[in-house]
Amino acid sequence: MRMSILAIMLSAGLFGMLFILDRTKEQWDRAGVLHDPRPLIVSRLRHHLGYGGVVHNFLNSILRPDAERQEDTAIDLGAVRGTLLYYDSLDVSPMERSSRIIIAEELDRIYVAARRIESGEFKGQAPEDVFRSLDVDLDALAAAVDTLAKISAGTSTASSGYHGLLSDFEAAIGLNGMIQNLKLFLLTGDTQLLDDAETCLDQALTILGALRQHATSVAEAEALFVIHDTISTYRHAIRVAGDMTRDGASAAEIDAVIRINDVPAISAYATLLGFEKLRLMESTATVASGFKQLEWTMIGLVLFVLLPMITEFGSFCLSLITGLPDWERKLSDAASDLAHEELHKVHDFSSLPSEFANLETPFGLIRNTIWHRRETALQDQVQVAAVTSENERFHSELEALRIEQDMTRERARTAHQRAVEAVNDGKTLSSVMDSLSHGILASRGIGEIVFWNSGVPELIGVSPEWLSGGRTLRDLIIYLASRGEYGQGDPVVIADAALDRLEERLGAGVVSSDHKFANGRVLALEMSKSTSGLIVFSAADVTEHHEQVEAMQQQATSDPLTGLPNRVALDEFTTAMLKHSERSGEVAAIMAIDLDGFKPINDTHGHHAGDELLREIATRMQEEARETDFVARVGGDEFIIVLLHLEDGNGALRFGQRLLRAIEMPVTLEDGTEVHVSASAGISLFPYHGREAQPLCVLADMALYEAKGKGRNAVVMYELPETQAVNVLTAASSAS
Structure with a gap:
């Protein structure tokens, strides 16, 4: 009865485990991409190289040499190199290593080409002639990235779903996709590229339709609408480009007509990436909770089912083992008693003739003598066996000592011979060591x-x-x-x-x-x-190698224009510091900052003036920040500041108010021109709005968009959705 109850409990526990595994299977598939770094790395490469990234900005710098700044390309190049360093830390195959080398070589060529364009070497030349003069193979770059993508798809179990759709969308519009094919068509005149661009556009719109079905928030739906509107505009641009090419228009003329503002779509795509990371983290948390339940179920099975069964079986085996000597003793005693009884058995000779009856006494003596001699023989046999065993042991020990003595003599001879050889070869060894x-x-x-x-x-x-x-x-x-x-x-x-x-x-x-x-x-x-x-x-x-590593690390983690840390350094710092704040119980804040009115200054006075302005703004931010704060540049005119050791959110608001007043102060350029900019800022708080760095950055960006919607030049604190209240302090009102 007891074993039946235990069997029923075991079956129930197993069914419970199967239920938990089935319930978390979908979340595990979605979160699996976090446990395989290759798909994330390839997605990041495509993001930094494609739409709004290195190749996009590089081709725009050829088509629009007077309107674009080259530091955007340098920033994205640093981000790509940082991603490649991360890829190098994995156990890569020879094919992956070859693809990584090709990507690095093409990035170096793009960097050299961008610097040649920036220096004015091709000033006055047509974009088509400039492109032909540059030693850049974008097809090889795209093929290498596609190779890494195929390998990562083969090693990952989570390449489908929402994350897979985002990756496919990036491939359709970015590197070797719609944007690159359209730009290359303008520079080469190859009509096949125009057809490829329209094909990629159709793929992108199809993927957007699938992404809409996965959207779970208003912000995602709005971001998808912005992206869809921008991509649809490109269809008209592709057709206009084809018509103008047939009419003999130049690349610069066509680009001026079909130029599209990609900034809203790029920002909207960044919002989608942020929400997907939130989903992946939530799925990982669900999987962790499921495995915790599975762990407790296993513990319950061990405690209430398996442990009693093992105890019962162990008790049975123990009783069997402890009973064997007793059974052997009882059998031996029974046999001895039977033999002794037979020996001393009294035989009745009364029915025999008197001469035979008189033999009873001598026969009894004979039986006793035989029994005694038998017992004595058995004891002698045991003693002989013990002596024989002892002799064999002594013989074995003597043989082992003899063998050991022979081996010792042989080792002594070998050691002497090696010593002689070492002395003879001493000069040769010294010469080898010196070389x-x-x-x-x-x-x-x-x-x-x-x-x-x-x-x-x-x-x-x-x-x-x-x-x-x-x-x-x-x-x-x-x-x-x-x-x-x-x-x-x-x-x-x-x-x-x-x-x-x-x-x-x-x-x-x-x-x-x-x-x-x-x-x-x-x-x-x-x-x-x-x-x-x-x-x-x-x-x-290893001095030269050490210097090369330091240079690569510096390039991978710092902004080449302002000297501030870049996105890679920000991610490392923020993750570590938030863990410190969690242990200390202090409040921390992430402040996202975007300059207001920067583009008109850059377009009017040139990108050199824009560079000078950005350096001055970066200096002011560092002067206003405390030693424990962290200031990073993450985009063209975008900055993030991490504030630590705060008592509450009011300290972050006061800092933002003071920072905006400092940014508003006029900036005098090298040529004596005085310019003005303002800034908008969004704030998210740890731990009130979240405990992970990436979600807090997304919430700070949302607060920043709210600040711009309130009229710019404002600081906005993110509020939880249930309150629907936003605390806004403008620099002007705080100054009054």
Whole structure:
């Protein structure tokens, strides 16, 4: 009965687990893209390269050399390089590595071409001639990205759904899509590109229709409407371009007629990406909750079903094992009793003749004698077996000792032979070690230095004579500390502390680290300690590689125009700092800022004036911000500031009010021209509006759009939907 109840409980638990897995399957499929980085990386590459990205801005700079700024291309190039660095951290295949190299090479060519255009090298030339003069292969770039996309689709289980539709839409309008084909048609005159552009446009509109079915909010529906309106406008532009080409119009003339403002559509697409990230995070949270329920179900099964069953089975096995010796003893006693009973059994000889009856007594004595001798024989047999076993053990031990002695003699002969060979080859080994580009040094613990090759003095900057004077490892560290290689202070104290740390780290095995000397040289050090106490150091000069890595990291995380951190650095900082705020219980704020009236200044006075203005605004933002705040440039005239250590949202509003007043102050350009701009700002608060960086940035952007809708030059605090209240402070009203 009890086992039946346990079986019923086990079946119910298994059905419950199947129900939980089925309920979370859809959310797991949607959130799966977060667990496979390749689709996200490829989507980010397409976003930064395609519509509104590197290739789009690059082709526009050829068609409109006097109206476009080149730093947009530089910003997107930095973002793409940062994404490629992230891709390099994965376990990539040879095909992926080849595609990544092609992308990097084409990005370098685009960067060089953009700088040539910016320098005025092609001033006065037709866009068609400029494009033919540039060594850029956009088809190779698009093919490499498509290769990465196919590989990522093969490794991902979450390439469909809303995220897949967004990726397909990006491919249809961006890199090798509608926009690129249209721009290339203007520059090359290839009519096939015009047909391809119209085909891609139809694909984009079809995908937009599918995206509308997934929209769950008014903001998404409005964003899709803006994108659909812009893409539909391109159909008319494609037809006009074809007609004007047949009439003999130039690329510049056609571009001037069909020019479309893509900024609203690009901003709307960014809004869709933000909402999709929110969905993915919500799906991940649902999956986590489902697995938590599954975990508790498993624990319940173990506690209430499996554990009792295991206990019952274990009890049965234990009783069986403990009962075996008792059963054996009882059987042995029963057999002995039967034999003893048979031996002492009294036979009745009364019916026999008297001469036979008189034999009863002697026969009884004979039986007793036979039984006694049998018992004695059995005991002797046991003793003989024990002695035999002991002799065999002694013989085995003697044989093992003999074999060990032979092996010891053989090892001694081998060691002697190797010692002789080592002495004979000493000069050859020393010559080989000296020919290495690496520096090799060995010491007995922190004591005497017993070996160093010719590379050591050159790498660490000491003379061979100094090392030859019976120096110890401690002497060497003190000497380096006296040169300031380990910071300021007493060289002896510094050296002893460094040696203590070295001893501690060497206990864990081989230690590797990079050390930068005061003269700028960087050495890659590898240290190991043998069981005999010998410490071996290997050093290689990696200064050039270290400088290249630092330059790439700086380029990937900073804005080339203002020197401010870029989007990549912002994401890393925000994620880390929000975790700190969560632990400390403090309020933090994300403020999205967009300049008002910047484009007219840039169009009127030129992009050099716009660059100068952006640098001055960035300087003012840094001056107003505290040391603990983080200021980043994330777009042309878009900035984000992360405010930490706040008591409440009023502190963020007061800071925004002060910042807008500082931005309103006139800016005097190098040529003496005085210009004015204002700014709009949106704020979201941690933890009131969210606990993740990306959703908070999306909410800050929504508040920023609200500020612009209120008449610009305003600070807006995002309010939760149920309140429908927006707190707006304009710079003008606060100043009064």
